[in-house]
Amino acid sequence: xxxxxxxxxxxxxxxxxxxxxxxxxxxxxxxxxxxxxxxxxxxxxxxxxxxxxxxxxxxxxxxxxxxxxxxxxxxxxxxxxxxxxxxxxxxxxxxxxxxxxxxxxxxxxxxxxxxxxxxxxxxxxxxxxxxxxxxxxxxxxxxxxxxxxxxxxxxxxxxxxxxxxxxxxxxxxxxxxxxxxxxxxxxxxxxxxxxxxxxxxxxxxxxxxxxxxxxxxxxxxxxxxxxxxxxxxxxxxxxxxxxxxxxxxxxxxxxxxxxxxxxxxxxxxxxxxxxxxxxxxxxxxxxxxxxxxxxxxxxxxxxxxxxxxxxxxxxxxxxxxxxxxxxxxxxxxxxxxxxxxxxxxxxxxxxxxxxxxxxxxxxxxxxxxxxxxxxxxxxxxxxxxxxxxxxxxxxxxxxxxxxxxxxxxxxxxxxxxxxxxxxxxxxxxxxxxxxxxxxxxxxxxxxxxxxxxxxxxxxxxxxxxxxxxxxxxxxxxxxxxxxxxxxxxxxxxxxxxxxxxxxxxxxxxxxx
Amino acid sequence: xxxxxxxxxxxxxxxxxxxxxxxxxxxxxxxxxxxxxxxxxxxxxxxxxxxxxxxxxxxxxxxxxxxxxxxxxxxxxxxxxxxxxxxxxxxxxxxxxxxxxxxxxxxxxxxxxxxxxxxxxxxxxxxxxxxxxxxxxxxxxxxxxxxxxxxxxxxxxxxxxxxxxxxxxxxxxxxxxxxxxxxxxxxxxxxxxxxxxxxxxxxxxxxxxxxxxxxxxxxxxxxxxxxxxxxxxxxxxxxxxxxxxxxxxxxxxxxxxxxxxxxxxxxxxxxxxxxxxxxxxxxxxxxxxxxxxxxxxxxxxxxxxxxxxxxxxxxxxxxxxxxxxxxxxxxxxxxxxxxxxxx
Ligand SMILES: Nc1ncnc2c1ncn2[C@@H]1O[C@H](COP(=O)(O)OP(=O)(O)OP(=O)(O)O)[C@@H](O)[C@H]1O
Ligand SMILES: [Mg+2]
Numbered sequence: 001x002x003x004x005x006x007x008x009x010x011x012x013x014x015x016x017x018x019x020x021x022x023x024x025x026x027x028x029x030x031x032x033x034x035x036x037x038x039x040x041x042x043x044x045x046x047x048x049x050x051x052x053x054x055x056x057x058x059x060x061x062x063x064x065x066x067x068x069x070x071x072x073x074x075x076x077x078x079x080x081x082x083x084x085x086x087x088x089x090x091x092x093x094x095x096x097x098x099x100x101x102x103x104x105x106x107x108x109x110x111x112x113x114x115x116x117x118x119x120x121x122x123x124x125x126x127x128x129x130x131x132x133x134x135x136x137x138x139x140x141x142x143x144x145x146x147x148x149x150x151x152x153x154x155x156x157x158x159x160x161x162x163x164x165x166x167x168x169x170x171x172x173x174x175x176x177x178x179x180x181x182x183x184x185x186x187x188x189x190x191x192x193x194x195x196x197x198x199x200x201x202x203x204x205x206x207x208x209x210x211x212x213x214x215x216x217x218x219x220x221x222x223x224x225x226x227x228x229x230x231x232x233x234x235x236x237x238x239x240x241x242x243x244x245x246x247x248x249x250x251x252x253x254x255x256x257x258x259x260x261x262x263x264x265x266x267x268x269x270x271x272x273x274x275x276x277x278x279x280x281x282x283x284x285x286x287x288x289x290x291x292x293x294x295x296x297x298x299x300x301x302x303x304x305x306x307x308x309x310x311x312x313x314x315x316x317x318x319x320x321x322x323x324x325x326x327x328x329x330x331x332x333x334x335x336x337x338x339x340x341x342x343x344x345x346x347x348x349x350x351x352x353x354x355x356x357x358x359x360x361x362x363x364x365x366x367x368x369x370x371x372x373x374x375x376x377x378x379x380x381x382x383x384x385x386x387x388x389x390x391x392x393x394x395x396x397x398x399x400x401x402x403x404x405x406x407x408x409x410x411x412x413x414x415x416x417x418x419x420x421x422x423x424x425x426x427x428x429x430x431x432x433x434x435x436x437x438x439x440x441x442x443x444x445x446x447x448x449x450x451x452x453x454x455x456x457x458x459x460x461x462x463x464x465x466x467x468x469x470x471x472x473x474x475x476x477x478x479x480x481x482x483x484x485x486x487x488x489x490x491x492x493x494x495x496x497x498x499x500x501x502x503x504x505x506x507x508x509x510x511x512x
Numbered sequence: 513x514x515x516x517x518x519x520x521x522x523x524x525x526x527x528x529x530x531x532x533x534x535x536x537x538x539x540x541x542x543x544x545x546x547x548x549x550x551x552x553x554x555x556x557x558x559x560x561x562x563x564x565x566x567x568x569x570x571x572x573x574x575x576x577x578x579x580x581x582x583x584x585x586x587x588x589x590x591x592x593x594x595x596x597x598x599x600x601x602x603x604x605x606x607x608x609x610x611x612x613x614x615x616x617x618x619x620x621x622x623x624x625x626x627x628x629x630x631x632x633x634x635x636x637x638x639x640x641x642x643x644x645x646x647x648x649x650x651x652x653x654x655x656x657x658x659x660x661x662x663x664x665x666x667x668x669x670x671x672x673x674x675x676x677x678x679x680x681x682x683x684x685x686x687x688x689x690x691x692x693x694x695x696x697x698x699x700x701x702x703x704x705x706x707x708x709x710x711x712x713x714x715x716x717x718x719x720x721x722x723x724x725x726x727x728x729x730x731x732x733x734x735x736x737x738x739x740x741x742x743x744x745x746x747x748x749x750x751x752x753x754x755x756x757x758x759x760x761x762x763x764x765x766x767x768x769x770x771x772x773x774x775x776x777x778x779x780x781x782x783x784x785x786x787x788x789x790x791x792x793x794x795x796x797x798x799x800x801x802x803x804x805x806x807x808x809x810x811x812x813x814x815x816x817x818x819x820x821x822x823x824x825x826x827x828x829x830x831x832x833x834x835x836x837x838x839x840x841x842x843x844x845x846x847x848x849x850x851x852x853x854x855x
Contacts, residue, residue: 056738056739075738075741075743076738076739076740076741077741077742077743079741080741081741086739088739092733092735092736092739092740093733093736093740094728094729094732094733094736094737094740094799095732095733096728096731096732096733096799096800097725097728097729097732101725101729102740105722105725105726105729105740105742106722106726106740106741106742108722108725110721110722113721114720114721115719115720115721115722115725117720140541156740
């Protein structure tokens with residue numbers, strides 16, 4: 001097959017941050033009408049390559065050509081004007097503006113310089129509809145959950161340049177982990193759209209840690225490891241095992257371990273007892289019992305109330321009804337502090353908005369919750385603190401393994417690990433994990449799951465929320481099924497419980 | 513992720529409007545403006561009841577609010593742009609003072625026609641704003657620091673022109689100052705009309721132009737605005753230029769109102785402008801608010817002044833105290849609103 005000219009070619013790309021060489025001599029090319037996966041572990045340099053390409057970071061070496069012409073973008077705006085539209089890893093939109101504005105800002109439909117709001121809202125609604133999303137586009141973006149915001153970001157990038165005839169139209173679409181907070185259905189919608197764009201000749205760069213997704217949608221892939229290029233392959237020529245080995249640079253055997261791992265069968269006495277706990281607009285009143293050493297997985301579609309349930313148990317939202325007893329004592333749950341005092345920890349799904357302090361170091365971020373629970377007058381002894389931090393950096397394989405690094409400079413997946421470490425270090429009695437493996441690479445994901453199992457063996461109760469049903473199924477003793485903001489069923493895990501059984505329960509919404 | 517769900521996405525699970533009425537009200541961005549407008553009305557009605565025998569019921573009392581505070585409204589509109597973008601401009605008062613000095617000196621001492629001096633003064637103000645914006649953007653320095661430098665610079669320039677005040681006797685100035693537009697129920701001065709026109713233009717710009725929406729976007733999240741490919745630098749510089757221009761225009765109106773130039777005119781007026789913007793419901797952190805709110809903010813401040821005048825026995829310092837109390841109250845409302853949004 002004679003290869004056409006690549007629409008985008010990057011050669012010998014070098015990018016250095018103080019103390020880190022994030023990219024050293026990476027080559028990358030992208031052809032029109034293909035979906036190209038950029039693969040690599042957390043911190044491999046994927047996002048950095050994308051940011052160098054789109055003018056967020058300056059280049060320390062190498063060349064970029066678009067359509068055969070050498071280019072150097074000084075800002076994302078210039079990249080957009082050249083037909084490269086990008087969805088960056090973290091949702092980067094303006095929460096104070098409406099959904100419609102977020103989609104159109106910078107290229108609003110105007111007549112004689114006057115923004116045509118009606119037309120804009122109508123076109124926004126149409127674009128949103130193309131992704132199968134049914135939302136009010138005039139509401140502020142901040143009123144929607146993360147997944148919707150993610151979809152809006154995608155809609156924005158896809159819509160760039162195509163409606164008003166301005167600009168050159170999208171030639172290259174870059175999607176950095178667009179699926180990490182999406183449910184299966186939304187992923188399918190996104191894939192449908194991506195295929196459609198590909199068939200129209202758009203070149204798509206796609207990043208995801210879900211290997212199944214890569215194999216489902218991508219034609220070609222480029223693998224990075226530690227900022228260097230490992231290779232470019234056609235997806236059909238490389239199987240999953242081969243790909244993982246390329247990514248991690250060693251044969252995989254320890255990854256398999258978990259699949260045979262047995263959950264501890266005997267759980268302890270009751271730890272948490274929620275009775276009639278509920279909040280209007282959040283989740284209908286539910287009863288839930290969590291035992292010591294038990295892992296409870298929550299399954300349900302996006303917006304089914306998974307996060308809302310967890311937030312009630314943490315006091316992040318105030319319940320309107322019901323009560324919670326933890327370890328036999330009733331807890332008022334009017335603020336997270338009450339819950340923390342009672343030994344509950346909550347690792348939020350929204351690490352950017354509610355979790356990390358980007359300007360503090362890894363160490364400071366990790367000890368934040370522990371320090372807070374001790375009160376500020378009793379600092380943790382330095383030696384003990386450093387030892388604890390080092391332990392969790394190692395256990396979660398946070399890279400760079402430098403407690404002094406600023407969290408804002410870590411790769412997305414590594415930031416997620418820092419957040420997890422923060423709560424693990426407090427040794428809570430009940431650990432609530434809301435999408436803990438979002439954006440985490442396959443190796444680290446297995447590590448985290450192993451960690452959950454060993455924590456439960458040590459007697460910690462875990463409430464585990466994940467979009468991936470297999471993940472829930474693999475880890476949990478008990479599975480709580482949610483639907484339409486109601487806890488509809490509690491299934492005890494066993495051989496007869498399968499993902500399809502859970503899906504049926506979700507679909508039928510009946511108690512069993 | 514190979515689990516497939518057959519059910520379609522549940523739309524009702526993700527609509528925004530599930531919160532309780534109170535929460536929805538607290539989350540509504542228009543709430544602060546409504547509160548301010550309601551406050552203004554309540555104060556006005558109180559005034560009507562309390563001072564009805566002292567002439568408060570005259571419509572002219574209402575119109576005088578615009579006449580006496582036109583310059584403040586113009587300055588506050590400029591400040592609204594800056595605050596909306598997440599910045600701050602401390603040079604407003606100094607630029608106003610400088611403009612009065614500059615025009616008075618040009619007209620009285622140099623004998624230049626007003627028609628020439630006005631665009632010159634506006635140009636100087638806008639250029640000053642442009643320079644500050646340029647420094648803020650290109651050297652990534654806090655707006656607080658840069659405009660503080662601007663504050664000292666312009667105040668210093670006033671004194672370079674003259675240490676004493678210059679009163680204006682030029683006929684074109686006094687005829688302009690005395691010109692009145694009859695409205696049937698009363699009259700408005702040129703200054704009040706200019707202020708209202710500025711307000712209308714600002715409203716249009718903020719809501720119906722791309723530039724205006726960029727101002728909101730930058731105030732909402734500067735980093736995101738950059739990644740969304742918005743021309744950040746240009747917008748920021750433009751915002752400070754607008755503020756400089758508005759300050760100079762406010763200076764001209766102030767000069768008309770007072771008919772003199774004085775190196776100590778309008779000391780601290782930037783704080784009045786900022787107070788009006790905040791009371792008008794614009795978030796100090798940027799990205800949320802309406803320029804119409806600023807109008808109500810200015811009207812409330814003006815009404816406090818005139819109520820205290822009508823009261824007669826109260827010292828004018830009560831104006832400051834009342835402003836302080838209001839400011840605190842409104843910042844608390846803002847706090848409650850942002851706290852809601854975070855959950
Ligand atoms: N602004 C920055 N300052 C300093 N170092 C940075 C910065 N951004 C990224 N890095 C470093 O560059 C390396 C590559 O990070 P990058 O974000 O590209 O990883 P990634 O492949 O996208 O990983 P992930 O899958 O976790 O998103 C990491 O070691 C990271 O710590
Ligand atoms: Mg990344």
